Amino acid sequence: MRIAVSACERELISVQPDGGRPEDALAESAERVLPRLRQGVRNRSLYQHVVRAHPPTMRFVEQVIEAGGEVRTLSDLSERMIVCDRTVAFIPASAGRRDEMLAIRDTGVIDFLIGVFERAWLRAAPLEPNPARATDPDITSDLQLSIMRLLITGSTDSAIAHRLGVSSRTITEHVRRISRRLNSSSRAQLGYLIATSGVLDEPISQM
Structure with a gap:
């Protein structure tokens, strides 16, 4: 997954449940994702509303937005998902183990996952680096x-x-x-x- 994200050329989609993310995970994501965004890769990410009150995640979001990414939030996100260039998707390999990701390359399944993402994206609230949005x-x-x-x-x-x-x-x-x-x-x-x-x-x- 790390290699696929680092090699992404056109579009990066991600769903990140479980609230605020650990600072080491955010630093690792910044190292992989921000260079891609600065080179023109489109990025859309979904988080839960709770991250609006989580300073480390908000600092990361500020970097993503400054680099050209888009971030929105919903109250409920069921599973983690990452899609690179609409050619490979990563989802949890098993229930309760979101750290183990399964790579999917079947175009029909990827189209389905993107459809699920798009419907959630339309319902989500845009996230901007403004603490007032938390309430x-x-x-x-x-x-x-x-x-x-x-x-x-x-x-x-x-x-x-x-x-x-x-x-x-x-x-x-x-x-x-x-x-x-x-x-x-x-x-x-x-x-x-x-x-x-x-x-x-x-x-x-x-x-």
Whole structure:
């Protein structure tokens, strides 16, 4: 994967879940990616909203944007993915092991993965080096929508926190606000109310 990224000539697409990345990983990415961007390679990257409050990742993002890259965020990103020049894609080799990547060269599978990326890209919020964006109402609304979707599945606060890259305390507070809004008295009732009230189809104001 490292060789493919370093040799990328036209387009580099990446999806980076799990919140803020370790500084050593960011430094390694900068060493590989930034020279490609400065030579004209188009780069689009998706991160989770939580990185907006993670200084090391934001410093890396600033470098990427200055070099011509584009970065957006969503509350929920399921798996890591890197696509180089639309000729090779890298995805996790097995569940729970995102450090082991499987190379895919089948054009049909790559086209499918890019389609998944494009749909997520359209829903994502552009990330700019501005700390105020961390509390943007649109970001909060997207996070709450993701939490409600996961509540319907019966996920626990800790499981939701892990999936969205935030703390369990943050999830608990959002669940409290959602429960208050829907007048729910129990976790089971809350899931039912979310599923039947139509709230997932409506714009969400600050709760």
